Amino acid sequence: MKEISTSEFEKEITLGKKVVLDFYSSECPPCEAVAPKFEGLSKIYGDDITFLKIFRQKNKELAEKLGVKSSPTLLFFDNGKEVADRLSGGIKRSDIISHLDSMIPEEKVIAIKSHIKPSVSDFDVIILGAGPGGLTAGLYLCQAKVNAVMVDIALPGGHVSTTHEVSNYPGFIEPQAGYMLSHNMSEQTKQCGTVYKVAVDVTKVDLEKKEVTIDEFETLRAKRIIIATGTSPNFTGAPGEKELKGKGISYCATCDAKYFVDKEVVVIGGGNSAVEESDFIARFASKITMVHQFDKLTANKQAQEKLLANPKISVMYEHEPRSFAKEGDQLVTEIEDLKTKERKKLVSDGVFVFTGFKANIGLFAGNLELDQWGYIKTNEDMRTNIDGVYAVGDVISKKYRQITTAVADGTIAAIAISKELD
Numbered sequence: 001m002k003e004i005s006t007s008e009f010e011k012e013i014t015l016g017k018k019v020v021l022d023f024y025s026s027e028c029p030p031c032e033a034v035a036p037k038f039e040g041l042s043k044i045y046g047d048d049i050t051f052l053k054i055f056r057q058k059n060k061e062l063a064e065k066l067g068v069k070s071s072p073t074l075l076f077f078d079n080g081k082e083v084a085d086r087l088s089g090g091i092k093r094s095d096i097i098s099h100l101d102s103m104i105p106e107e108k109v110i111a112i113k114s115h116i117k118p119s120v121s122d123f124d125v126i127i128l129g130a131g132p133g134g135l136t137a138g139l140y141l142c143q144a145k146v147n148a149v150m151v152d153i154a155l156p157g158g159h160v161s162t163t164h165e166v167s168n169y170p171g172f173i174e175p176q177a178g179y180m181l182s183h184n185m186s187e188q189t190k191q192c193g194t195v196y197k198v199a200v201d202v203t204k205v206d207l208e209k210k211e212v213t214i215d216e217f218e219t220l221r222a223k224r225i226i227i228a229t230g231t232s233p234n235f236t237g238a239p240g241e242k243e244l245k246g247k248g249i250s251y252c253a254t255c256d257a258k259y260f261v262d263k264e265v266v267v268i269g270g271g272n273s274a275v276e277e278s279d280f281i282a283r284f285a286s287k288i289t290m291v292h293q294f295d296k297l298t299a300n301k302q303a304q305e306k307l308l309a310n311p312k313i314s315v316m317y318e319h320e321p322r323s324f325a326k327e328g329d330q331l332v333t334e335i336e337d338l339k340t341k342e343r344k345k346l347v348s349d350g351v352f353v354f355t356g357f358k359a360n361i362g363l364f365a366g367n368l369e370l371d372q373w374g375y376i377k378t379n380e381d382m383r384t385n386i387d388g389v390y391a392v393g394d395v396i397s398k399k400y401r402q403i404t405t406a407v408a409d410g411t412i413a414a415i416a417i418s419k420e421l422d
């Protein structure tokens, strides 16, 4: 794997080679999560495909010329031409693999796969998800000498690692940078001795058997499972959104706001995340237009007051996005006035979407009892309806989703499990 700069780009991609190029940024958790996958795959595919990395902040002009609008973005070249769809945002290892496989002959793919040997390892507890809920459960289990493994599709930290500032986590007088708070939580659990399997693909989860398969070939078995997989942002569902995701539409302000210095941005949403993240984006952008479906913001009062006092930010109440399209370098967001049904176009340099969340249960929803919104039902010990399966944090059915409530759930589940296994 090699780090390149703009001056080497042309030469590196046009030497008749097959190349995958990773545009990454600093302070970008999805970039950090892709890095170990990229490096691991470079060892497997490196004889056939050249793996290159380029730092987007230092090579802005090239990124703009290539239309790279999101970090990370992976581009695939064969003899100077892009040959596969770009990957951006929270990139799965399996998606990179399928792109790489499409670039080389089938017999090579078979030969590469034949070198990978399946493995099985046993633990007392598998914790799925290393956000505040999972990390706290890991810490308590480790301190109780219970052998736990922490599994995450990204790097540890969950939503906190992409929150620019946290001012309501007890124990800190000054607001804390989210990535530092999550780093400290993760290091505390890691230093205790919890095994980490992070930035992996979780390819199969069998809650009844208490088995989790990662990266297709590594099976983890345990006596108990804690589900701490949190939530993911909702899409607006408007036409054009999927196509422009990572190409002008972003869901992560800490990753992408810095590329909007003196630019105009549209933010969709009006809840806590939209308001807090708009405040952060306003450090860079010259103008922010928020599009919110209700007649009032739904964020907490303190955050609302700060936002409304910011002269760069205006809010279009009772409007919803209807479509997204690209015109040259700009994004056109068509919005509808919910009262008059009139449609208008907002032209901007980029769009950020913060329109609520859904529980991350896709891989294992099967027999779990859920509430009407798709969150996992638990009892006061965080037990689900499946024997030996617990759930904690934002993924469970509850009224208030905060770091403090997630760490409380993690504590309860870990103590309950430690007592059971004792």
Ligand SMILES: Cc1cc2nc3c(=O)[nH]c(=O)nc-3n(C[C@H](O)[C@H](O)[C@H](O)COP(=O)(O)OP(=O)(O)OC[C@H]3O[C@@H](n4cnc5c(N)ncnc54)[C@H](O)[C@@H]3O)c2cc1C
Pocket (backbone or CB within 6 Å): 128, 129, 130, 131, 132, 133, 134, 151, 152, 153, 154, 155, 156, 157, 158, 159, 160, 162, 163, 165, 166, 167, 168, 169, 202, 228, 229, 230, 231, 273, 276, 277, 360, 363, 392, 393, 394, 395, 401, 402, 403, 404, 406
């Ligand atoms: C923008 C924003 C700002 C916020 N600000 C605050 C604040 O100031 N104060 C506050 O108290 N709360 C805040 N919150 C809420 C807080 O971040 C959450 O309540 C908290 O992070 C929940 O922790 P969790 O461990 O349940 O889930 P998460 O933090 O969502 O972590 C879940 C983890 O599970 C992983 N995962 C997902 N699917 C899988 C899978 N299939 N297998 C394995 N791992 C998986 C994810 O990668 C992630 O690391 C904010 C949230 C957002 C989005």
